[in-house]
Amino acid sequence: MSTQNLTLLTDLYELTMMQGYFETQENENVVFDVFFRHNPDAGGYSVMAGLEQVIEYIKNLHFSYEDVEYLRGLGIFSEDFLHYLSGFHFSGNIYAIEEGTVIFPKEPLVKVIAPIMEAQLVETAILNIINHQSLIATKASRVVFAAQGDGIMEFGLRRAQGPDAGLYGARAAIIGGCVGTSNVLAGKLFNVPVMGTHAHSWIMSFKDEYTAFKEYARLYPNACTLLVDTYDTLKSGVPNAIRVFQEMRDEGIKPKSYGIRLDSGDLAYLSKQARIMLDEAGFTDAVIAASNDLDELLIHDLKIQGAAITSWGVGTNMITSKDCPSFGGVYKMAAIQGPGGEFIPKIKISENVEKITNPGNKTIYRVYDRATGKIRADLICFADEIYDTDQELLLFDPHATWKKTRLSGGTYTMREMLKPIFIHGECIYKSPTVKEIAAYCTKEKNTLWEETKRLFNPHRVYVDLSQKLYDTKTKLLNDMSKQANS
């Protein structure tokens, strides 16, 4: 992705609409919001990811000569418009929530304020990138939670939906809390730990399992994890591994990390039996790692059953977010800038109340309990609203307005979540490293109540509207209703 020009990575209708705006409109500034409607897997929160790649995309945005030639060949674009495209660059403002932040449905994750032609073009790629990486970071975060402090290794490249899905999925998985990835390219590009053991083919290429283990231990004495299920885990694999560990000990070799990996069979039973065998042989510090179609639910259950596994390789189900393989982020127009510079709120109505958008040029304040540092609620408001945390704050549920919470002045803190990323087309933000984002994400998860992190039926974090935003939205809906019935 880093070297390919992604400018044409867009839906055709973005370009036909652009030409439409070119022909019919003043190219006025508009506000578009990226937001999502539900946390994946019915979880209590999601994790923002992908901003660095959005920034790269916006910076590189230009139509090459070949791009324009291709579009000309479609026979639907005018020469004037193609000429405009050949000089195109992004000149607008982008605000976004930083990567690694915990996020909730309905709130703007990315806000684009730009001339309508530019704002329209960037819809598809921004959604593609944010949807993908936030999905995998969120899934990884769930898997890491289920493992209760054990390390999770990302092993999914071979089952990812194409090269980028493996590469940026690995990036997102590290953000979500994985300790490393098998993906060497991800390790190189993002400077994150790469990990791995060996495959069944290693065992099969030697005359017997013992010899295969012995050679592996000789070559990699410091990270010696032996895959024990090629022939028979408890009758052959574990005994051969113990024999090799014993020989290493006899030779005075003290590996930094060593142990076995289970990749089939019942992981609860096999791990407990293997633990007994290893302990009896005096290898109490040998690590038992496991893989094989794991996800957060299976790890959760294996933990409950007392599986003696402390290191987990998770592939397919995490890299594809198997039970929920799309994040569902959308990109909706929220306002048009009027001639006087003011933002005129716009709303998209729907028969489904959940799908009605929040109008206007907005921001989000996250409200924390001052004593615990935990999140009380997120408050979506107009970008120019000002709050004084010494004053009482009244929060109310926008779908059940009688549900009110009053926070006394001094008992809460507020933090604005949308950060300026591009101003007048210039990037003013420097992305942290992936390791820094991962460390920040861990802190972010500490701002969640335990009830919100639970895998099943978690407590919902409230995302409320300011009184002013609520009133504006209600008025727009009433006006539309009157118009429709007249």
Place this chain on the structure above:
Amino acid sequence: MSTQNLTLLTDLYELTMMQGYFETQENENVVFDVFFRHNPDAGGYSVMAGLEQVIEYIKNLHFSYEDVEYLRGLGIFSEDFLHYLSGFHFSGNIYAIEEGTVIFPKEPLVKVIAPIMEAQLVETAILNIINHQSLIATKASRVVFAAQGDGIMEFGLRRAQGPDAGLYGARAAIIGGCVGTSNVLAGKLFNVPVMGTHAHSWIMSFKDEYTAFKEYARLYPNACTLLVDTYDTLKSGVPNAIRVFQEMRDEGIKPKSYGIRLDSGDLAYLSKQARIMLDEAGFTDAVIAASNDLDELLIHDLKIQGAAITSWGVGTNMITSKDCPSFGGVYKMAAIQGPGGEFIPKIKISENVEKITNPGNKTIYRVYDRATGKIRADLICFADEIYDTDQELLLFDPHATWKKTRLSGGTYTMREMLKPIFIHGECIYKSPTVKEIAAYCTKEKNTLWEETKRLFNPHRVYVDLSQKLYDTKTKLLNDMSKQANS
């Protein structure tokens, strides 16, 4: 993907195993097979895709100076091995089933015969590419089947798992039978039709819906599909669309293609009502297109309910293969070449009988009924077995050997499915264009019985083993069992 060096797009363990082979083995030729165990979505067949990208990957395979520097920095590779990597190129043979072919579980889709170090390295990327594209081509084929001849447009880029998933997913969707994609970059790179209408933001950027439609029709009179659900589909959207169509007619404009798109609400009800309204206004040839979280099951049901939709835009659920987001292809060692050039069959056993591999250097013959051209069975056999279609052919189920089928000589034809792609590292195969592959795939699907194409509980196509392969496999299993019990 086309410009990025994907050599490091591999699991770390491929490289540590390579170094292990470098240190301990003769780098003898081995045979690895790519195969899968189950058709996605419990379907009756799958569609092979991704070979062109595998070829690109193999051709470009080399470790750049930066790649070697990165690996050196990991501190686990010897200078001798890094030196070997810096001169690495693929020198082996690859055989594969052509893209667009219908394929079935257990049979080798790709066969790599190469020195073990080379064969090991390419595992991850080959699986990544074939797994992804075959998954989406298969899903698209199901969606196309459900639509009973209506056109399916691929609209999923914004929800795809990263840029490549959108790009190569679009390619695979076209192979599976979609008539076009919204993805402009896919259109450019693969020379496939690009399609689209407009978004709600187009409507919202004008003073009212009628004006928005009117301007769109003026700009795109030849492909004028109007999105009618921004405010109220039947009260506002359809009447405004009819007004614009009427004005076009009054002005003597005859659009090549025109109609409406529904994107929310109950598509069966709304499409039938809209059809009545359009017909009553004299627009019987106006197309009704639909989108909104469609998949093959919903399209199947909408068809049963008589929805008046003849054009379908399918996004998220197809581009992610939502109900089954991974193909599950694996890469297993099947043989090692002995000093005399003979292939010594290898087998990977497992407690799960389904997971036991087929040993040896194999190929596949597809057996067709001569009269109908339909597939009778696939026969996996050793690569050097020869068949005479004038003779009787005995087929038997390898899991229930008493189930036998005798085909009389002259009543069947046979076709070898694995084609040579690389020989001694040289590519000797030229990929067809995506359009050619899509046309071939349509013919391929005609070789399936209707019972196999069914979405629910389809009839299974038999994949049998030759007597010689069955005997070899049984002997290997018996030998292993004896060894384990001794």
